[in-house]
Amino acid sequence: MERALQLAASPGVPLRPNPRVGCVVIAPDGTIAGEGYHHGAGTPHAEIEALKDAGDRARSGVAVVTLEPCNHTGRTGPCTEALIDAGVAKVVVAQRDPNPIAGGGLEALAAAGVEVEHGLLVDDARALNPAWTFAHENGRPFVTWKFASTLDGRSAARDGTSRWVSSLPARRDTHALRALCDTMLIGTNTVEVDDPHLTVRDADDQLLADQPLRVVMGERDLDPERRVFDDAAETVQLRTHSPLEALTTLYRDYDRHHVFFEGGPTLAARFLKAGLVDEVVTYVAPLLLGAGKSAVGGLGIHTLSMAMRLEITDVAVIGEGSEANVRLRLTRFQGAHLDTSAEPGGA
Amino acid sequence: MERALQLAASPGVPLRPNPRVGCVVIAPDGTIAGEGYHHGAGTPHAEIEALKDAGDRARSGVAVVTLEPCNHTGRTGPCTEALIDAGVAKVVVAQRDPNPIAGGGLEALAAAGVEVEHGLLVDDARALNPAWTFAHENGRPFVTWKFASTLDGRSAARDGTSRWVSSLPARRDTHALRALCDTMLIGTNTVEVDDPHLTVRDADDQLLADQPLRVVMGERDLDPERRVFDDAAETVQLRTHSPLEALTTLYRDYDRHHVFFEGGPTLAARFLKAGLVDEVVTYVAPLLLGAGKSAVGGLGIHTLSMAMRLEITDVAVIGEGSEANVRLRLTRFQGAHLDTSAEPGGA
Numbered sequence: 001m002e003r004a005l006q007l008a009a010s011p012g013v014p015l016r017p018n019p020r021v022g023c024v025v026i027a028p029d030g031t032i033a034g035e036g037y038h039h040g041a042g043t044p045h046a047e048i049e050a051l052k053d054a055g056d057r058a059r060s061g062v063a064v065v066t067l068e069p070c071n072h073t074g075r076t077g078p079c080t081e082a083l084i085d086a087g088v089a090k091v092v093v094a095q096r097d098p099n100p101i102a103g104g105g106l107e108a109l110a111a112a113g114v115e116v117e118h119g120l121l122v123d124d125a126r127a128l129n130p131a132w133t134f135a136h137e138n139g140r141p142f143v144t145w146k147f148a149s150t151l152d153g154r155s156a157a158r159d160g161t162s163r164w165v166s167s168l169p170a171r172r173d174t175h176a177l178r179a180l181c182d183t184m185l186i187g188t189n190t191v192e193v194d195d196p197h198l199t200v201r202d203a204d205d206q207l208l209a210d211q212p213l214r215v216v217m218g219e220r221d222l223d224p225e226r227r228v229f230d231d232a233a234e235t236v237q238l239r240t241h242s243p244l245e246a247l248t249t250l251y252r253d254y255d256r257h258h259v260f261f262e263g264g265p266t267l268a269a270r271f272l273k274a275g276l277v278d279e280v281v282t283y284v285a286p287l288l289l290g291a292g293k294s295a296v297g298g299l300g301i302h303t304l305s306m307a308m309r310l311e312i313t314d315v316a317v318i319g320e321g322s323e324a325n326v327r328l329r330l331t332r333f334q335g336a337h338l339d340t341s342a343e344p345g346g347a
Numbered sequence: 348m349e350r351a352l353q354l355a356a357s358p359g360v361p362l363r364p365n366p367r368v369g370c371v372v373i374a375p376d377g378t379i380a381g382e383g384y385h386h387g388a389g390t391p392h393a394e395i396e397a398l399k400d401a402g403d404r405a406r407s408g409v410a411v412v413t414l415e416p417c418n419h420t421g422r423t424g425p426c427t428e429a430l431i432d433a434g435v436a437k438v439v440v441a442q443r444d445p446n447p448i449a450g451g452g453l454e455a456l457a458a459a460g461v462e463v464e465h466g467l468l469v470d471d472a473r474a475l476n477p478a479w480t481f482a483h484e485n486g487r488p489f490v491t492w493k494f495a496s497t498l499d500g501r502s503a504a505r506d507g508t509s510r511w512v513s514s515l516p517a518r519r520d521t522h523a524l525r526a527l528c529d530t531m532l533i534g535t536n537t538v539e540v541d542d543p544h545l546t547v548r549d550a551d552d553q554l555l556a557d558q559p560l561r562v563v564m565g566e567r568d569l570d571p572e573r574r575v576f577d578d579a580a581e582t583v584q585l586r587t588h589s590p591l592e593a594l595t596t597l598y599r600d601y602d603r604h605h606v607f608f609e610g611g612p613t614l615a616a617r618f619l620k621a622g623l624v625d626e627v628v629t630y631v632a633p634l635l636l637g638a639g640k641s642a643v644g645g646l647g648i649h650t651l652s653m654a655m656r657l658e659i660t661d662v663a664v665i666g667e668g669s670e671a672n673v674r675l676r677l678t679r680f681q682g683a684h685l686d687t688s689a690e691p692g693g694a
Contacts (some may be wrong), residue, residue: 150654151629151677152643153500161651269637282498284631286677287654290616290646296499299637304508307497307634312671317662322680324659328673330498330633 001064001094001121007037007046008066008128014040016182017255019067019129023050025088026062033057045070047079051086059087066125068097068118069105080108093118094125098136131181131258134278140247141183141259144279145268146174147295148325151284154292155265160193162293169319170283173327175201177281181212181260183250186228187267188218188237197227198262207232213254217246217267243271265297272299272308280310280330283318309333348411348441348468354384354393355413355475361387363529364602366414366476370397372435373409380404392417394426398433406434413472415444415465416452427455437462441472445483478528478605481625487594488530488606491626492615493521494642495672498631501639502612507540509640516666517630520674522548524628528559528607530597533575534614535565535584543609544574554579560601564593564614590614590623616644619655627657627677630665656680 007022018038023046027033034057036049044052047069051058063069069079069091083091096118097103106116126133134142148166149155156162164171178184179200186198200208211233216222219239222229229235236254238246250256261271271277282295301307310330318327354369365385370393374380381404383396391399394416398405410416416426416438430438443465444450453463473480481489495513496502503509511518525531526547533545545561546554558580563569566586569576576582583601585593597603608618618624629642648654657677665674 149500151500151627151657151675152641153496153498157649157651157654159650163651165651272635272637280498284675286657286659286675286680287651288619288643288646288657289648289651289654290619290641290643291648294499294637296635296637299635301636301638302504303506304504304510304512304634304636307504307636309669310498310633310635311669312633312664312673315662315664315673317659322656322658326659326662326673326675328498328631328633333633333669 001066001092003032003035004046004064004066005094005121005124005128007035008125010037012039013037015129015180016132016257017041019132021046021065021067021128023047023063023065025050025054025058026064027054027057028060028089033061045079048082051082051088054086060089062090062092063088064092066094066128068093068095068103069109070097070102071105071108072102078105078108080105080112083109084112084114088114090115090117092116092120094121095133098133100136135251135257140244140251140276141256142278143247143259143261143271143276144177144181144281145261145263145271145277146177146281146283147262147268148283148285149295150287150289150292152288152290153294154289155295156293157289158291160293162194165285165287166283167285167319167323167325169323170285170325170327172203173318174283178212178260179208181258183213183215183254183256183259185215185217185246185259185261185263187263188216188220188222189266190262190264191216191222191226191228192220193264195227196262197230197232199232212260213256215246215250215259217241217243217263241270243267243274243276247276265294268295269297269299272296278332280328282328282330284326284328286324348413348439350379350382351393351411351413352441352468352471352475354382355472357384359386360384362476362527363479363604364388366479368393368412368414368475370394370410370412372397372401372405373411374401374404375407375436380408392426395429398429398435401433407436409437409439410435411439413441413475415440415442415450416456417444417449418452418455419449425452425455427452427459430456431459431461435461437464439463439467440465441468442480445480447483482598482604487591487598487623488603489625490594490606490608490618490623491524491528491628492608492610492618492624493524493628493630494609494615495630495632496642497634497636497639499635499637500641501636502642503640504636505638507640509541512632512634513630514632514666514670514672516670517632517672517674519550520665521630525559525607526555526557528605530560530562530601530603530606532562532564532593532606532608532610534610535563535567535569536613537609537611538563538569538573538575539567540611542574544577544579545609546579559607560603562593562597562606564588564590564610588617590618590621594623612641612644615642616646619643619646625679627675629675629677631673631675633671
C-alpha cells in the first residue's frame with residue numbers, strides 16, 4: 001500500500017478535479033506484477049493501468065489500491081469489472097470511495113467472489129485528496145476564507161479604500177493559494193465596491209492557463225462590464241444569500257471541491273454563522289488605521305466567552321523588510337471550550 | 348574596547364536604572380593593567396574599579412571605557428577626576444554620555460591635558476543600554492505599546508468583557524516583557540473599567556521583588572480601593588491628558604527610561620497621534636468576535652494611503668495547541684512611503 005500511495009502522488013499528477021489514486025498488482029508468487037496511477041481526468045484509472053502492466057500475472061493475484069475501485073461508467077469503464085475480468089483473487093483498499101455516484105465497488109467485487117479488505121493506511125490515502133474527500137463526505141466544497149487586515153483589524157479605511165492593505169508579496173502569495181482551489185467566491189457587494197478580476201496570476205503577473213471558476217453570490221443584478229465577467233475565466237452568479245445553498249449547488253452542479261472565499265464582512269459573517277468556514281487564511285499588514293471597515297461583520301456575539309474559537313496551524317512572514325506581512329492559517333477549533341475564569345497571569 | 352564591552356555585559360549586572368559600563372586600563376607597555384565594570388546603582392563606576400585594579404600601572408597608560416566618564420558627583424565622585432589623579436595619558440571612549448547632567452567628561456579630561464578619543468564601537472556601546480540611551484537622547488522614556496486582539500482586531504467584546512482575549516501563556520509572556528521595563532502606564536479609564544493590578548509576576552504567579560513603577564494617566568479622581576493603588580508596588584497618578592507631558596515628567600522627575608504602555612483605545616490613539624509609540628507588541632488570539640472594542644481609537648485617518656506604517660521585527664507563537672497566540676513586535680517604519688498605486692498582483 002505504501003508503494004501504491006507513492007504512485008498516487010507521482011509528480012505531475014493534477015490535484016483536481018479527479019482524486020489521485022495509485023495501484024499495485026501482486027502476483028500469486030508475492031512479487032509485484034504491475035503498477036499504475038491515475039494521471040488525471042480522462043485518462044485510465046490506476047487499476048486499469050496496473051492490470052495492463054501486470055498482464056496475465058494478475059490472475060489469482062492481489063490488487064492493492066489507495067481508493068475503492070469505481071463501480072460506474074464515467075469517461076472510463078468501471079474498474080470493478082476490469083478487476084473481475086482479470087481474475088484477481090483479492091482487492092485491498094485504503095480509502096472507501098466517498099462519492100455516492102462512484103461508490104459500491106467493494107460490494108460489487110465481493111458479489112463476484114473477490115475477497116475484499118479496506119482501511120489499510122486510510123489516513124494517508126485521505127490526505128492524498130483532502131478537498132475531494134471532504135466535498136464528497138460533506139456534500140459541499142471545503143471553504144478557505146481569506147482576508148487581509150491591518151494590525152488593528154481593518155480591511156479598508158474609512159473612505160472604503162482597501163488597495164492595498166496587503167503588500168505585493170502577500171498578494172502574490174494569495175494568488176498561489178487561489179491556484180490550489182477550484183473555485184473563488186465573492187459577493188455582489190465586493191463586485192460593486194472593489195471590482196476585482198478574481199483570477200490567478202503567476203509570479204510574473206501572467207494569467208495561469210488553468211483558472212478556477214469565478215463565483216459571485218447574491219441576488220442583485222450586476223453590471224456585465226465588471227472585470228469579474230470578462231473572458232479571463234468562467235464566471236457563475238449564484239442568486240442566493242444562503243452560503244449552504246451556494247456551496248451545495250457548487251458541489252452538485254459544478255463538481256467543485258475547494259472554494260477560496262474572499263467575501264466582504266457581511267458575507268463572511270453569514271458563512272461563519274452558518275458554520276461553513278473550514279479554514280481561515282489572514283494576512284496581517286503592519287499598518288494602523290484607527291477606523292474603517294472590519295474584516296467580519298456582526299456575528300451576534302455579545303460577550304467574550306461566546307467568541308468563535310479557531311486553532312492556529314501555521315504562521316509565516318510573507319515578504320521582507322517594509323513589505324513583510326504576517327500570514328496566519330487557522331482551522332476549526334477541535335479542543336475544549338474557551339476558559340474565561342479569572343485565572344492568574346492576567347493584568 | 349571589545350573587552351570593555353564584554354566586561355560591561357557581565358552576568359548579573361542589572362539593566363536599570365544605571366547604564367552598564369566596562370573599562371580596561373592599559374599600561375604604557377601595552378599590557379592590560381586593570382579591568383572593571385559597573386555593578387549597578389550605588390556601586391563604584393567601571394573606571395574606579397579598573398583604576399583600583401591597575402594601581403600604579405595606570406600612570407601614563409590608556410583607559411578604554413564603553414561610556415564617557417562622568418563629570419559630576421552623584422552617589423560616587425566624578426570619574427574624570429579619578430582618571431586625572433591616576434595620571435592616565437589617554438582616554439578612549441565608545442559612547443558619549445547622553446545624560447545632560449553627567450556629560451562633559453571628555454572636555455574636562457582634555458582641559459586637564461589628557462588625550463581623548465571617542466566613537467570606537469559606539470553602536471555596540473549604545474546597544475548595551477538602549478532604553479537608557481534613548482531616554483537621555485530624547486528627554487523621555489522609550490515607549491512600548493502592548494495590546495491584545497482577536498483575529499478581527501477586537502480588544503473586548505460588545506459588552507466590554509476582555510478577560511481573556513489572550514491565552515495564559517501570552518499573559519505570562521506579557522509579564523516577562525513588563526519586567527524588562529521600569530514603568531507600566533495605563534489611563535484612568537482602564538483603571539475604572541478593568542481594574543488591573545499592573546504588577547509583574549513570575550511563571551509561578553508570584554510577585555517579583557523588583558516591580559516597575561505603576562503609572563495612571565488622566566485627570567479623573569479614582570477610587571483608592573482600585574487594585575493598582577495597593578501595596579504591591581509604587582503607583583503614581585499623572586494628572587494630564589498629554590502623552591508628551593506625562594513622558595517628560597516620568598523622565599525628569601522619576602528617572603524613567605522605558606515605559607510599557609497598556610492603555611485603552613483612546614489613550615493609545617493619543618500616543619500614536621503624538622508620535623510617542625516607539626515599539627508595538629501585539630498578541631493576536633485565534634478568536635472572532637464580529638463586534639466590540641478596537642485596540643485603537645480614531646487616528647484621524649480617512650484613507651488607506653495615510654495609514655500609520657510600522658515595520659515587523661519579530662513574529663513568535665506563544666503557547667501551544669489551543670493556547671497558541673501569535674506575538675508580533677514592530678517598530679517605527681524607517682523606509683519609504685506606502686505605495687498605493689494600482690500595482691499588479693492584486694485582486
